[in-house]
Amino acid sequence: MTTPIISSEPELGTAGISRPTGIDTVRVADLITQLLVELGEDPGRTGLIGTPDRVAAWWNAFLSPGGAATATCFTESHLNDQLVIVGGMSVWSLCEHHMLPMNLQVTTAYVPNGEVVGLSKFGRIAQHFAARLQVQERFTRQLAEHLTGVIGREDIAVAVRGLHLCMSMRGVRMEDARTTTVHARGRFRTDPVLSQQFLTVTTRQWAAS
Numbered sequence: 001m002t003t004p005i006i007s008s009e010p011e012l013g014t015a016g017i018s019r020p021t022g023i024d025t026v027r028v029a030d031l032i033t034q035l036l037v038e039l040g041e042d043p044g045r046t047g048l049i050g051t052p053d054r055v056a057a058w059w060n061a062f063l064s065p066g067g068a069a070t071a072t073c074f075t076e077s078h079l080n081d082q083l084v085i086v087g088g089m090s091v092w093s094l095c096e097h098h099m100l101p102m103n104l105q106v107t108t109a110y111v112p113n114g115e116v117v118g119l120s121k122f123g124r125i126a127q128h129f130a131a132r133l134q135v136q137e138r139f140t141r142q143l144a145e146h147l148t149g150v151i152g153r154e155d156i157a158v159a160v161r162g163l164h165l166c167m168s169m170r171g172v173r174m175e176d177a178r179t180t181t182v183h184a185r186g187r188f189r190t191d192p193v194l195s196q197q198f199l200t201v202t203t204r205q206w207a208a209s
């Protein structure tokens with residue numbers, strides 16, 4: 001069974017949060033050139049020649065990460081009720097309040113019910129929701145809600161630990177600050193043993209990284 005990644009997005013309750021499907025890189029490069037001028041730079045000096053084009057190309061790549069459009073599920077009826085945790089995933093996103101990078105360490109968990117999900121898909125789905133102007137809290141919810149659709153049941157948990165450069169290199173400048181968000185659904189909300197197993201594995205992985 002395959003589940004399109006994109007198709008469930010309008011159901012995520014993210015009305016008003018649109019995602020660019022492609023950008024005019026020539027126009028963006030021109031705007032970067034204008035920005036450099038406004039910042040007091042000379043876009044014609046040696047070090048900056050090509051910078052606007054590189055920045056525009058980066059934006060285009062960032063907003064269009066590509067990758068899998070489908071999530072593959074495999075029938076494994078014997079694996080029901082096993083806790084599956086996929087951790088150690090790291091994605092880069094951009095804080096929408098400051099347009100500065102945030103690195104998100106992602107751990108997901110689910111309980112299979114007749115099918116297991118191809119493990120690499122978790123990383124690709126995380127990249128999909130990271131490739132935009134974001135906030136960590138929304139990213140966490142979007143990932144959990146999308147995985148619910150992929151797996152076809154509510155037994156999903158997502159934990160994210162974020163390093164936000166808007167907090168590290170500006171503002172309070174706290175380089176060691178990390179923001180943790182957890183979104184638990186289904187049995188991860190109602191079963192304290194399952195919830196504790198998930199959080200224990202997650203925090204151990206984070207402590208080791």
Ligand SMILES: [Zn+2]
Nearest residue numbers: 095097098166
């Ligand atoms: Zn920020």
